[in-house]
Amino acid sequence: MNTMAAERVTDRRQTPEPTVSGARRKALMEQFRKAKPAICMERTLAFTNSHKQTEGQPVILRRAKAFRAVCESITVRIFDHELVVGTLGNGHRLGVLCPEMSWSWLKEEIDTITSRKAEPYQFTDENKKLFVEEIVPYWRGQSLEEFCLERMPEDHKNIGIGTGIMDTEMKWRSGVGEITPDHQDILFVKGYSGIKNEALDQLRQLDNLSRENQEKRDFYRSMIEIAEAMITLGKRYSTLAESLAENCSDPVRKKELLTIARTCSNVPANAPASFIEGLQMVFFVQLGCLLAESSPAFNVGRFDQFMFPLYQADIEAGRLDRAEALEQIECLWIKLSEIFWLLTENGAKYYAGYCGFQNLTLGGRKRNGRDATNEVSYLALEATANVGLHQPSVSVSIHPETPDEFLIEVCRLARRGNGMPAIHNDIIATQMMMYKGLPPDQARDWNGLGCVVPSTRKVSEWTYAGQYNMAACLEWALNRGKSRKTGQQFGLETKDPATFTSFDDLLESFYGQVKKLIKTGYETTIIQQLVHQESVPRPFFSAMVEGCMESGKDLTRGGAKYNAGPGWVVVGCADTANGLAAIKKIVFDQKKTTMAELCSALDNNFEGFEELRQLLVNSPKFGNDDDYVDNLQVELADFSDREFRQYRDVLGLPFHSAIMGLTFNIPTGNSLGALPCGRFAGVPLAEGSSPHPGTDISGPTACIKSLGKMNHENQPGGTLLNLKFLPKAVEGERGLYGLSALIRAYFELGGYHVQFNVVDARKLLDAQLHPEKYGSFVVRVAGYCAIFTECTKEVQNEIIRRTEHCAL
C-alpha cells in the first residue's frame, strides 16, 4: 500500500468563499441538452471548392490547402457563458462529412438520416440540396471508398461488407483517426508558428531537388499550409471575441470575452502561457482533427501531465485558484462532448451513442517510472463527476504505486454509475506497447486511445483495422463453412461435423476456418493501407507527431518516429470458448448426445431440442473461474495473436490482435444462427473479452479470475472487461475499498482494463420507458460512454442484460 502524496499544489489565494458557483456549468449543459446533433456542410463545401482549384497538384498539398480553406471560411461562433471556444460550423453538436472519404452512404440515406432508428441527425433541405448538387458530382469516382471497393476482390467484399462476420468499414469509409497529438513535445512547446518555422527551415536545407527531396518539399509545403490554417483559425476567434466584447454590456462577460480574445491571439499559434490557454489549445487541436478527417479516436492524451506545469505556474503566481481551474476544465469537457463522429447506419450499429471517442488519460507513470499523479489528475476526475456527460472518455492508469487516495477517487467516480472512468493496468499497457515495438520508457508514456486501446503520442498506427467474428468460425466448422442464417458458403468446406470422432477433429476444422478468415482480414487491410497512402495522406496529423518533420514524410508513409502494425479485434471469443467447452463436455466427455443431433438442434434453433439446450446451457461457461472452459478462452486469444502476428503490413510491421468492444457484439450476433453454448440465433455475442452476459454467475472475483488467466499483453489492441454492480453491493466507503481492492487484484493477475456500470436494472428499464425523465443520463456502453436515452433499443437492452454482481 502506498499512500505517498502526489504532486499537490496548495491554492495560495485561500479565497474565503468559492469564486465559482456552478451556474456556468448548468447554463452550458442546458445549451448542450437543447442542441440536436446535425450534419454541417460548411467544411464539406469549402474543402470541395478548394479541391476544384488545386487539380493536378500533389495530393498531400491539395489536402493541406483544402484544410486551410476550411479554417479560413467556416463560421466562427462564441456562445454565451463559454470560456473555451470553437465550433465545427454554425452550431453546437455538428457532424462533419468528409466526401473525399465517402459520400455514397449519405446519398443512400438522405431520406432516412433525420429519422433513422440509430443516431439520427438533423439535415436541412438546403444542405441536402447542396450535397446532391455540389458535393456528390465532384467526388463521384474520387473517394476513398470507391478506390478501396474497386481494389477489393469479390470474395473479400462478400464476406467483409455488411455481413456481421468481418467489418472494416471504418477504414474504407473514413479517415484513420486513432491518434494522439504530441502536446508535450510539439504543440505546447512551439505552437503552430514553431511548426511553420521548422518547415521553412527544412525547406531551406533541401540542397537539391532529387525525387526524394521533391516529395519532402511537397510535405514541408503542406506543413506550412496546415500551420497557417490553424494560426488563422485562432486569429478569427480572437477578432470575434474582441468585437463581441466591444458590444457587451455585461462587464463580467465583457472581461471574459477579452480574455478569450487574448487567449486566441496566442494559441494555437504559440505555446500556451496559462492554464486556460492550454485548455483552449487542446480544443483547437481537437477541432482541427475533426475538420481534417472526421474520424473517431482523436485523443487528448495525458492531460494531467501536460496541463500540470501551467496549473502550477498560474496557482503560484496567484493568477488562478483551484475552483476557477475546475470550472475551466468543465468548460472544456462540455465542448468535447459536442464533438461526435458522423456515422453511417451500419456504423451506428457498431459505435452507438453520438460519441467522439476522445480518450483522455490520467495518472500512470512518468517516463522515468515514477508515479505521475498530480493535482490536475484529481481536478479532472472532479470535473468529470460534475459534468457527467459522455466525453471526454476518461481513462485512468493504475500501477502498484498509484496513491490509494487517487484510486479511491477513481472508484468514487466509477460508482456514480456513468461508467467513467475506464480503469487500466499501467504495467500491462506498457507491456502491450513494448510488444508493439516501443522501448520501455516510451511504452511507459502510453495513453488511452478510442475506447480501451493503449497507444502513445509518439506512435502512428491503425489500432483498429477491423474486426472478425470468431463465433462465425465455430458455426462454419459445424456447418461445412456455410452460414446457418443465409446458407452462404463463407468459410472453408471442412469435414462433415457428423464424422468428428474427437474434440480434436472439431478443433482442426474450427482453427482452419479462423486461419482463413484472418488471412482475408489481413489482405483487406493491405489493400486499404495502400489506398490511404495514395489518396488520403494526413498532413494535419503529421504536424503533431514526432518524426514526420525530421523525416519529411507523411504518417501514411511511415514518417513517425515509431510505427506499429494494424490491430484486428476478435468478437465472440467467450461464445466460442463456451461452445467448444459444451461440445467437449456433452458430446465427447459425457456422450450425452451426438454431433449429428447437436447440428440438427442448431439447424432448428433448438426448437424441439430444449432438453439438449439445457445441457449445453448448464455446461461450463467462461467467467466462473473454471479451467475447463477458461483454458479454451486463453487458447483462442493466443491463437488469434499468433495467427495475426505472422502477417506484415505495408510498412513491414506485424499485425496484432485485440479483444475489445464497442458494440460489435450486437450485429455480429445477429448474423449467426444458434450456437452450441445454448445461445439462440440472433442473440448478441459476448462483449470484448468479457463473459457472455448472464453466464458469469459466480461473483465478480470468479469473473476476474477467469479474465486474469488470459495473456492480456499479447492483445496489444486492448482487452475489455465490463462489470455491473447493483448500487447496494458497493455502498459506503466499504464499497469503495471493495472496488479498489478488486481492481488491484485484477491488475495483479495481469488484467488490462475494467469498467463498472453501477446502476440498478430497474433504473435502466425506467429510463428506457420514460426517456424524458432522464435527460443526459450517461452509461458506459463498451469501452466508451454514451447518453443512455440516445442509444438504440438494442444497445439499451444489451446494457440491461449484463450480469449484475451483488453481494448482500
Next chain:
Amino acid sequence: MNNLSRTDITGTVLEIQRWSVSDGPGSRTVIFLKGCPLHCPWCANPESQDRRVQMAIFSTRCVRCGACVRECPENVAIPAAEGAFGTDNCTGCGNCIRSCHGGARSWMGEEMTAGEVVDLVKKDMVFYRKSSGGVTFSGGEPLTHPQFLGEIINRCMDLGIHTAVETCGYFDWKAAEKTIAMLDFIMFDLKHMDEATHKRLTGVSNRLILENILKISSFGIPMVIRIPVIPGVNDDEHNIRATAVFVRDHLPQAIGIEALAYHRLGVNKYQALGIEYPLGHIEPPSDSRMAALRKLITDTGVPSITADNDYDAQLVRSRLKSTPKHLTKDGPDNAQT
C-alpha cells in the same frame, strides 16, 4: 497444508459466496453453514435454519419435460412448475434434481469436506491480500459445527487467511471454545436485550447468548456487535439504548455496533421452500430512522459502524499492534519483539 495428517471432517454447507464487502473486513468469501437454533421471522436465509439438506424449487425454470417424473423411483416427483411434492414418500435419492435440464430443482446444502471448502476459499487469495480480507463463516449458526469449522479455520491459519464468524451467540461454549480461540474477527448479533421478548421473537432465551458474549470478550478478539433493525419488533429506543449500554459497560473489545436495516431480499427463498413469508406486513426502516438509531448508539458512547466508516482500517491497525492469538498459541508469550 498437510492434508494427510488430518481427518477430513465433513459438514453441511449451504452456499459459498465469493466476494462480499459487508461481512467483515476487506473482501471476503462467505461460507454459509446449515442449521440454526434460532427461528427469527425476519431471517433472510430461511433455507439455513434446518440442519438437513433441503430441496429448493424454482418453478419458472421448469420446462415440463417430465424427466423428473420418469426418473423418480418412488413415483412422487411432479414437474417443478406444479410446485413441491412433499417429503412423505421421498427418499432423497436426488434423481429428480440430477435429471432436471432446466435446473428447476436444487439441493439447498451439500456435504463437503473441510478440504473441499478450503480449496474454494483459496481461489480468492489474491483478493484477500489486496483488501486485508479473508473468509467469513455464516449461517445458520456456524458455531454449532465447531469441529468442522475448527478444521477449516486450522487450515486457513496455515495459509495465512484471516477468519471471521457471524454468530447469533447461541451455541455450546465448551464445544466451540477452541474453535473461537483461533478466530481473527467476530460479528456477534444481539437481537434483543430483554429475555422474554427475545424468547418470543426467536424461540430461545438470550441468557446463553449473553453468557457467551462475555466469555468471547475475555479472549480479546476484535468484535463488532450487530443489531438487525426490524421495525416494530426490536427497534424501540429502549432496546437499542440497552444494547449500547451493555456493549459500553461489558464489551471493551467491541469496536462498535453495526445497526443493520431489515430487508426483504429473502422473500424469494421462502417461495422456493414453499413457506409463507412471515413478515409480509413490515416495511424496511427508512434512512432517517436508521440515522436516528445510530445517533442513539453514539450518544451512549459506543461507535456506530456503518458501510461508511469501514472497520477495515481499525482492524488492520489492531492486527498490526497486537500479535494475533493463534500465532502465540504454541510458543511463549512475547518471545520476540
